[in-house]
Amino acid sequence: MAAPRIVRYDTRLEVDVAARSIRGETAMRLAGAPAAGTELRFPRHDLVVDGVTVAGEPVTARMDGPALVIPLPAGSGPDARVVVAYHAAGAAGPRANGLVFGEGFVYSGFDTCRWMVCREGPGEKAAFGLTVTVPEGFGAVASGVPVGAEPAGPGRTRFRFEEERPYSPYLFGFAAGAFAEASLAEGETTLRFVGAGVTEAALLVRFGETGRMLRFLEEKAGVPLPQAVYTQVLVPGSEAQEKSTFSILGRDEVDPILTDPTEDWAIVHELAHQWWGNLVTRRTWSDFWLNEGVTSFLVAAWKEARWGRAAYERELDLFRKRRQRAVDAGFDVPLAYTGTYPSLGVRRAIQYAKGALFLDLLRRELGERAFWAGLKRFTRENAGGTVVSADLRVAFERESGRDLGPLFREWVGP
Numbered sequence: 319m320a321a322p323r324i325v326r327y328d329t330r331l332e333v334d335v336a337a338r339s340i341r342g343e344t345a346m347r348l349a350g351a352p353a354a355g356t357e358l359r360f361p362r363h364d365l366v367v368d369g370v371t372v373a374g375e376p377v378t379a380r381m382d383g384p385a386l387v388i389p390l391p392a393g394s395g396p397d398a399r400v401v402v403a404y405h406a407a408g409a410a411g412p413r414a415n416g417l418v419f420g421e422g423f424v425y426s427g428f429d430t431c432r433w434m435v436c437r438e439g440p441g442e443k444a445a446f447g448l449t450v451t452v453p454e455g456f457g458a459v460a461s462g463v464p465v466g467a468e469p470a471g472p473g474r475t476r477f478r479f480e481e482e483r484p485y486s487p488y489l490f491g492f493a494a495g496a497f498a499e500a501s502l503a504e505g506e507t508t509l510r511f512v513g514a515g516v517t518e519a520a521l522l523v524r525f526g527e528t529g530r531m532l533r534f535l536e537e538k539a540g541v542p543l544p545q546a547v548y549t550q551v552l553v554p555g556s557e558a559q560e561k562s563t564f565s566i567l568g569r570d571e572v573d574p575i576l577t578d579p580t581e582d583w584a585i586v587h588e589l590a591h592q593w594w595g596n597l598v599t600r601r602t603w604s605d606f607w608l609n610e611g612v613t614s615f616l617v618a619a620w621k622e623a624r625w626g627r628a629a630y631e632r633e634l635d636l637f638r639k640r641r642q643r644a645v646d647a648g649f650d651v652p653l654a655y656t657g658t659y660p661s662l663g664v665r666r667a668i669q670y671a672k673g674a675l676f677l678d679l680l681r682r683e684l685g686e687r688a689f690w691a692g693l694k695r696f697t698r699e700n701a702g703g704t705v706v707s708a709d710l711r712v713a714f715e716r717e718s719g720r721d722l723g724p725l726f727r728e729w730v731g732p
């Protein structure tokens with residue numbers, strides 16, 4: 319029995335920053351009425367379920383190994399709301415329940431379904447509402463737009479956000495902290511920068527080129543940035559994680575820009591995901607190269623436009639060296655490989671580096687006009703939707719008038 323689609327998640331989350339624990343509730347709205355006997359399955363991770371209701375009536379959920387299984391009673395009408403209350407204990411280290419805790423801040427990492435109830439498949443986009451309660455004095459950034467902030471008992475503040483545009487759940491996220499903040503206007507867009515333990519000037523010196531990158535990427539996409547505000551959150555460490563409407567950037571990745579301005583990859587890579595990955599999203603994880611190969615290639619293209627052809631060639635050399643790791647490991651698989659990778663390094667060598675090299679090859683094969691028109695067509699026609707590798711092939715074929723079947727079979731797979 320096919321599970322009904324989830325069209326909206328609303329999560330209420332209380333974060334105990336000192337204990338690194340969470341308590342929350344996720345309400346999900348389903349598309350249409352479920353058939354009798356239908357179950358919803360979610361990865362449970364470390365969440366402890368405190369209660370489940372469907373259309374207001376308590377139901378008994380069960381655990382099936384790592385999964386939480388919620389039976390949908392027959393006759394739960396269309397738009398039945400499924401509500402799961404949960405909590406999770408903290409951990410000794412800085413990471414607990416998909417969140418990263420530090421001095422005066424907390425943010426969500428890649429795994430959304432560790433701090434709220436959700437399905438992990440990238441192809442199922444949904445709207446998202448978040449109410450998050452954090453220590454008083456913290457500011458907050460999250461997917462979507464802020465719609466309210468209010469005191470929530472002694473020493474606590476509650477922030478509310480709404481993301482009406484459907485995104486994949488892994489892109490839902492938030493960051494909260496005692497943030498310094500700065501912003502710049504770029505055309506119709508507000509570029510906002512926040513960070514804990516840094517000054518406004520420190521944010522501006524790192525992120526001052528974002529407007530130029532935005533103009534470059536909008537031109538390549540043929541689609542404007544889909545939101546009025548884009549926020550970059552500067553954190554310690556090596557983070558580089560795109561979320562819908564914002565990104566989290568670690569100082570290890572960003573700070574090289576202070577001594578060498580051409581070391582700007584992390585900022586442009588995560589910004590590029592607002593189109594490639596977030597707006598145009600691969601339907602399954604096996605087409606992940608469509609996210610990472612395209613954004614890695616666009617980093618090189620940005621460097622070419624901003625810093626000259628030699629900077630593009632340097633970036634491609636880097637991709638060639640990284641891909642070589644997969645070759646050396648005897649694992650130079652096609653880009654849309656559906657099996658298991660032996661290591662994260664090899665997976666990245668394929669999906670990031672080989673993916674970017676394939677785009678460079680297409681650029682040389684098709685020529686400047688057809689290549690960039692193809693990328694634009696792919697982006698425009700699939701904005702807001704989900705894609706497979708064939709969608710990219712078709713876009714390049716339409717613009718070039720060529721049969722790219724053999725080249726895609728060789729590089730991407732059957």
Ligand SMILES: [Zn+2]
Nearest residue numbers: 587591610613
């Ligand atoms: Zn990426």
